[in-house]
Structures are given as C-alpha cells and as structure tokens.
Amino acid sequence: MHVPKGKINEIDIDKEPDVEKDDNIIEENSDDKSSLFSESSKDIENIKSTFDIMESYSHLPQVSNGKLDLSKFQDEQLLKTKPIRVKGYTAGNSCITEVVIDNEPTKCLLDPGAFFSCVGKSFVKPCAPNFKVQLLPIDGIKFATNPMKAFGIFETTVIFPHINGNSRTTVEFFVMENCSSTHFILVNYYLIMYCIDLHKNIDRYLTIGDNKDQKFACLPFKRQITISRIALVKLVLEIFKSEQLREA
Numbered sequence: 001m002h003v004p005k006g007k008i009n010e011i012d013i014d015k016e017p018d019v020e021k022d023d024n025i026i027e028e029n030s031d032d033k034s035s036l037f038s039e040s041s042k043d044i045e046n047i048k049s050t051f052d053i054m055e056s057y058s059h060l061p062q063v064s065n066g067k068l069d070l071s072k073f074q075d076e077q078l079l080k081t082k083p084i085r086v087k088g089y090t091a092g093n094s095c096i097t098e099v100v101i102d103n104e105p106t107k108c109l110l111d112p113g114a115f116f117s118c119v120g121k122s123f124v125k126p127c128a129p130n131f132k133v134q135l136l137p138i139d140g141i142k143f144a145t146n147p148m149k150a151f152g153i154f155e156t157t158v159i160f161p162h163i164n165g166n167s168r169t170t171v172e173f174f175v176m177e178n179c180s181s182t183h184f185i186l187v188n189y190y191l192i193m194y195c196i197d198l199h200k201n202i203d204r205y206l207t208i209g210d211n212k213d214q215k216f217a218c219l220p221f222k223r224q225i226t227i228s229r230i231a232l233v234k235l236v237l238e239i240f241k242s243e244q245l246r247e248a
Contacts, residue, residue, distance in 0.1 A: 095198060096183055096219045097206060100159040100166075102128040107183035107219065108158065110198060110206065114187040117171055120179035121151050128156065135175065151175040158186070160208060160216050167208045167216075169194050 082088075099108040104127040124131050135152030154175050160167040171190055190196070197207050198218075205215040 094219055095204075097216055098161065098219065099184070100161055101156055101184070104128070105161075109181075109183045109185045110191060110196065111185050112188040112191060112198075114185055116174055117185055117187045117190065118150075118174040118176050118179060118181075119154070119184045120181050121175050121177050123179075123182060123184075124154060124173070124175055128154070131156075131175065136172070138174075147178060149177045151177045158184075162214055162216060164214055167214075169208075 095110045096107050097110065098105060100106070106127050128134070131154050132152075134156070135154055138150050138152060141150065152175050154173045156171065156173065158169045158171050160169070169190065171186060173184060191198075195209050197212075199205050199207065199215075204218045206218065207215060
C-alpha cells in the first residue's frame with residue numbers, strides 16, 4: 001500500500017506524553033477522594049457522637065416534666081410471693097448488715113434517707129466502752145428536731161467483714177443521748193463516698209467500691225408475733241381440745 005509522504009510526519013512517534021497534565025488529573029482525583037473521605041469521616045463522627053449522647057441520656061434517671069404519657073405501661077412481675085396485706089414490710093431483707101467496730105461485731109443500718117450518721121449512747125457503749133475518750137466536740141450544730149440531743153461525735157473504723165477480704169471505712173457518728181435504735185446508722189454521704197451500692201433483688205446485698213463480685217449480705221427482717229395473736233392461737237387450741245375431748 002502506498003502511503004503519501006506528506007502524511008508521514010503527522011504520526012507523532014517521538015511525541016512525549018503530557019505528564020504534568022496527567023499529574024494534575026491524578027492530584028485532582030486524589031483531592032476529591034480525600035475531601036469525600038474527610039466529609040464521610042466527619043459524618044461518621046457526628047453520627048457516633050450523636051449516638052453516644054443518646055445512649056448516655058438513656059441511662060439517666062427519669063425526670064418528670066408534667067407531660068408524661070401514662071397511656072403506655074406494663075405490669076411488673078413479682079420476683080417472689082407477695083405477703084398478705086399490711087405485712088409487706090416483712091418481705092425481703094432489710095438494709096441492715098453486720099459490721100465490726102472496735103473488734104466487736106454489731107449491726108449497721110445503711111440509710112440513704114438519713115441526714116447524719118448516728119448511734120444511741122446506750123448502744124455504742126457495749127461496742128466501744130471507752131468511746132467518751134474518743135468523742136469530738138460539737139460546735140455550732142443544730143438539729144431540726146428539738147428532742148434530738150447529741151452527746152458528741154464518735155469517729156471510728158467500720159469494718160465490713162467478708163471471707164474474701166474485709167473492707168475498712170472511717171465514719172463519724174453522732175452519739176445521741178435519747179436515741180433508742182439498736183444499730184449504727186450510716187447515711188447516704190458515706191454510701192456515695194465509699195461507693196456502697198445496695199442491690200435490691202430477691203436476695204438483697206451490698207457491694208463496696210469497684211469490686212462488684214464481692215457481695216455483703218443484708219440481714220432479714222425478724223417476723224414478730226404479737227401477744228394478741230398468741231392469745232388467739234391459745235384460745236383456738238383450748239376450744240379444739242375441749243371439743244375433741246367432748247366427742248371422745
């Protein structure tokens with residue numbers, strides 16, 4: 001085939017490729033990809049932060065705003081047999097646990113609603129006979145109720161005994177002259193300070209600090225039978241015996 005000579009020079013054999021132009025295109029594409037990636041990363045971070053905020057809000061306690069929807073509810077299931085009416089306080093365990101004060105085992109009530117930690121003067125004496133020597137003065141402290149008379153402040157070490165290791169705390173108790181309680185009362189301030197959590201399930205127990213596997217037991221309520229109930233049982237027993245003997 002005959003190729004015209006004038007057309008031969010139109011074939012750019014030695015023509016070099018435009019490297020700068022290709023580099024510019026690659027840089028533009030990379031810039032576009034990096035911008036898209038940064039925008040998508042920002043979107044992911046925004047979604048994650050929004051999710052974290054929503055999750056943190058979901059763990060907050062319910063706050064009443066006066067516009068709560070009461071049309072949706074569920075009946076909670078009982079975890080154990082419900083006691084008879086007016087005997088609900090006998091179910092479960094109390095918030096009283098066993099502690100050791102001055103090497104003497106005693107009882108302590110964990111009371112989140114109490115204003116200050118206290119103990120009766122007559123109750124603290126068997127546990128710490130020399131408590132008067134350790135008393136701290138009361139300066140400028142007034143109580144809302146006039147009958148409450150404080151004798152002093154008793155600072156002592158409270159040990160929560162456990163087979164896997166004892167927990168030791170330092171507590172200041174107000175020694176009250178006219179307090180008839182049969183246990184030490186530990187208030188909410190110390191529960192928060194030492195991270196003492198009360199777990200109110202079927203078997204009530206408490207944990208101290210970060211060790212949630214070490215459980216301290218709470219003492220059960222003692223069901224007391226009234227004198228009138230005992231008298232009624234004796235009366236029924238006497239009637240039953242008399243009727244049985246009469247029929248015999």
